[in-house]
Amino acid sequence: MTECNQALTIEHAGMVMAWANTDNGLMQSTFNTERQLRTKVPPIPAPSFELAIAGIPYGHSPALISGLTRLPEAMKLISYSADAEKLFMAYKHEALGLKVETEMRFVPGSAVIRQSTVVTNEGSSPVVLTHLSSMCVQGIASDGALPWYDKRKVRVHYCRQTWNGEGQWRSGDLEELGLYPTSGHPSAAAVHFSSVGSWSTGKLLPMAVLEDLETGKAWYWQIETSANWHMEIGHRGSWSEDSGAIFIHADGADERFGGWSKELLPGESCRAVPAAFGCVDGSFADAIRELTAYRRYLTRELHGTLPPAPVVYNDYMNTLWGDPSRDKLAPLIAAAAAAGCEYFCIDAGWFGDLGSSWASGLGDWLPSRNRFGDEGLEALLASIRHTGMKPGLWLELEVCGEDAALAAKPDEWFIRRYGIRAGGGPRWFLNFGHPDVCAYAHGVIDRLMRMGVRYIKNDYNLCIGTGDDTGGRAAADGLQQAMRDFYRFIDEVKCRHPELILENCASGGMRADYEALARFHLQSSSDQEDYRKYPSIIGGSLAAILPEQLGIWAYPYPLLHSELANPASIEEPGYLRTMEDGEQTIFNLVNGLCGSLYLSGHLHLADETNRGLIAEAVALYKKERAYISRSHPIWPLGFTRMNDEEGWASVGLVSPDRSRILLSVWRLGSGSEYRILPLERWRGRKATVNLLYPGEGYSVESSYSANTGQLTVRLPKPYQARLFDIRFEVLE
Template sequence: MTVDQHTITWRPGAIELDISSSADEPPMVQRFTRSGDESASDPASALPIAEVHLGGEGSGILSSERLMGSAVGRRLRFVDHREWHEAGMAHLEVTAQDPVTRVSVISRWSAWPDLPVVRCETEIVAGSKAVELRAVSSVALGGISSPGAHWWLDYEVGFAHNTWFREMVWQRRTPAELGLDDSGLDQWGITGSRASFAIGQRGSWSTGGHLPMGVLRARDQSRSVLWQVEHNGAWRWELGDQGGALYLVASGPTDQSSAWMRRLAPGERFRSVPTTLVLAVDDDELFGSLTRARRRVRRPHPDNEALPVIVNDYMNALMGDPTSENMPPFIDAARRAGAEIYCMDSGWYTDGATWWNDLGSWEPSLRRFPDGLQAMTSRMRAAGMVPGLWLEPEVVSVSSPVADTLPLEAFFQRDGQRVIESGRLQLDFRHPAALAHIDGAVERLIVDLGLGYLKFDYNMDVTQGTDVDADSPGDGQFGHQRVLLDWVRNLMDRHPGLVIESCASGGQRMDAATLAVHPIQSTSDNQDPLFTAAIAASAPTAVTPEQGAVWAYPDPSWSDERIAFSLANTLLGRVHLGGRLDLLSPPQMELVREGLAAYRETRDRLTTALPFWPLGLPGWHDPVVALGMRDDERELLTVWRRSGPTTVRVPLAAHAGREIEVEIVFPKGLPTRATWDGPAGELVIELPDEPAARTLSLRRI
């Protein structure tokens, strides 16, 4: 790092960062590029290093609902900076202060030397007077489009819808299509409009609507930047125009979007949620670098290397109705299929007809299991499988005895009343009674049943937050979310080897903070294998391949092609096997066994492979989608034909003109013809005239 009179120049390796440090203006990021990129920057489009909104302060420029333009941000003045190396990363810290409120703002940037990836966060320190924080950016970055470009047309904004049954559906729009356009303001000396495009989430489903991610990509593919907000609760990011270019501001919860406010007494501190930035050219490079970064920041766990096959009896199978009568045949079928973990899903605790009720006590039902639940977990172990169990640890049914035995303060409340959502109450893990209750229940189940796997589900979205012992409802929610992940870490620390899956109605909590703690992540509850194909193909945009669990659910009424299609959905991620395994014919079971054997033969490569999309990121209704995994030795590629011509051509331009060995990984026994057209650089696959999927291995000769 070097410092001249006005600029801090940081060169940690794969990226270059210049931050102004003059005495008469806020410190601003003047340049942020990949190493060696000589692209110009325009100081007119730069933003202060942080946007901080305080109670009693409005916007500093152009009144609007944007995060950009805070009065504090424009008043900041450079104080100091430092650089250090720790845990394989380079770190830069820039400190500035607001001379009016005496609030100090510390902007931190951390980078690996070999990745064009930076993690950013902001810390606020109150001065001699108390302040009310209403928004704190984790990153504020101007000039993310090139100076002089027609930013409203020459770029595309990528963002992903993520709703129940329809997860990770990426969209591309020009800024103009999103309401960011040239409106002629520059001729009147106005450097930016009031317009912005923002995406966020306010409730306890951190990804219940959109992924906390975005991409800005030059349409000529000269430059792309990706951002990922890393929080398991509320978040927001926005794009807008300033100084003839686009800007990005990303944050955790805010007053406007999620009823968040935090009071800081003199000298108190607040640290924002992190945001990760990635610089690259195209999607494959962006998500490849992000995959490598995700692997480095997550909590180490042996599951991320072993990738055991998981059977779960819920999806298109027992559907939350396990009993001592219907489970033994399913356990035996799971053993025959080749499963290594058996997770009993919902319903084991209720004497009623539906799994949705009776949540909170977590005592096995004697009506369903008169000989005790231990008889089932013992049967799983005898079959060579690690026993697992489903819970919703944060939830208590309103009819549960726990709703009356725990103090009112142990639950989310608003205005003195407990928050009720879908007949459920939300435990507040900040309260010691709530945490002691669930920790004791889970510890008892682990010890009594010999569990090695837990599925933590969460099937409601509490948007109200809680105002108990909190400066604001959003801040109560914020505190609970942080304690939640601390508890999960502690639980796995106490039980080394215990695997805890994250699930929230499938993929409604698929955020980077959660993924850095849980070794495995549910990606969807979708029950149709044809739709699941699009989800499986998009999954590596949100989660590393070795953590992303995808359902396969073979059914005895299906054709062999449909069963193989469902199994292929899982082969480049983590296998979650459901369906009516207990009712399959011997040939159908053999097809399942073949699929799982193929997975066991290739899964060790998924732990280091990087994803690529030869047909681009999949559209929800695309007739053909494809996902590849590439390592130094070869490529694995799954191609799903859902409709259209039976001959599918997959472009692999990097291999054009070379000889490629093509091998069918799965299914080997169904009709397939796969050939390599070297001059065209295309893989040509001929498939039957019904939906069909194939996983192949490609190796240069």
């Protein structure tokens, strides 16, 4: 920290954040990687938060922009302190009695700052908050010769999501995304990304990267909430002079984006959802490297004494499809154990009787009376333990079906809106703010633990919607509280049962934010059942989720959902012959080796060749998972779009010292047998390239040139995949 002419500069991990001295005290002005920053035009300092209350004009263009509220400009700095770990600042609006405190923590080992913001009503009258930001950072991409709006300067990277189609990154310049100057007045335009409801990653990821193509720098951020969120890129300009710069803003509390508001009585406080942000010299990949390091710091105590990234077999995807029984499970258990799996998770259906629709009975979580023979589910779980694996079960802890006995509980047990339980049919949503609900759910988990369960897959197959308006509060505020209540319950579960592994799933990746992932050991990447489409999802998801947390399905011998009416089809000689060359199994396992290997499929039908390929991949994964848990991703071919069936795809996992890459390469439906993969950052460094998986009998041509920094790979058939081990000479 340095002070010069009563200004403040904070430096951390190559980042430089500056505050200017104003009549109201220190206000944040620039955020860059250069200490001696030359800006094209002077920035406009402002506090690192935005705030609005009912009855006070919002600010500039309130219908269009969130990041230009009026109240912060009238607040004065009353105290601040800084050390090597954090910066604390407190601002106050004397007339209204509102105090805002921000704490920026400098994350060790990464170019990331994590901000928390709290507003307190120190006045004598209630106030109604209508906006509270999680972060607002000024002075973005303010250096260089090009004006901020030039199409050649700024590129914004963001990620679209949908069911079965997660991780679809896109990019655009500011103008095409919605931010551009229109006159001599400050711009009323902005780039907006937002989500409403508890499927926080159902449409977009709550993160973005802004790249300055002119100066070779990148800014990045993520907001950590499973409730509503909103991100904005705008321009803070002047009415009277040529000044201003781009700002980035994020919040989980905005009346205009989700209907949030909250009354604060005198003495009460409100805490914003946290956000993390940073900047780095480099590009998108460098930004993700820093966010990956930050996420590891955030989850550093997640596993305790549990082994990270275990090999899990789950019986659902392309296998039993929620219809388990003792007879169906027995060969799968034996095959999974033989392959080297460490956990065996029985997915949906274990609680419903054969011949019945179990969906409307969610919530009671009692074992089926007729699926598992006379000895029942507990004996089957014991048989899993006898193979050396640990048993797991699927739950949807947060819901209750209308036919469950649990449905008879009072309405206070449930999330409500308009006085009516939110949801309906198979899924009403439980209120984990009610102590009896928490006690009930703890009782369920305690009982399953006594039965030997050591793995729970918690699914979440419906979105609450706008939230819970019980007691007259804004539904959006109720939603935020509902998520906090549930995660407090999850924290309690982990304290009670430190030997239990928890997987987060929401129809795949529909709730994959880091409010959730700071608590769950594993995240389901997708419900995608076509292995050929998975590389697109894997590549994009690795930018948002730690590889060791990203559960990636690998399902050899799949029974697709469209073939459920003819389950015997996968045992027909014609089908089995299509599997003989092993290439479909290899493709599946290369998918899984990019993150946390998550097996399914009819492994017991595998012939000797395919059994060997499965066991080889599992053994390799166990050998490399410690490396995977230290690596960060790269994309030599960029991101592959979901329906790009004519191309290739590639993802690399790079060591911290950049001396090694585990490189997955997929030929999709491309008509070309050859693909050149640029590894430009390693240009000039000699390397050895070895085919890591599969092994003997599956060699392919490859050639690396240190002069060009390019790897050429030949895969002679469509829909082939290989995993390469690239090791570079260590530079002195």
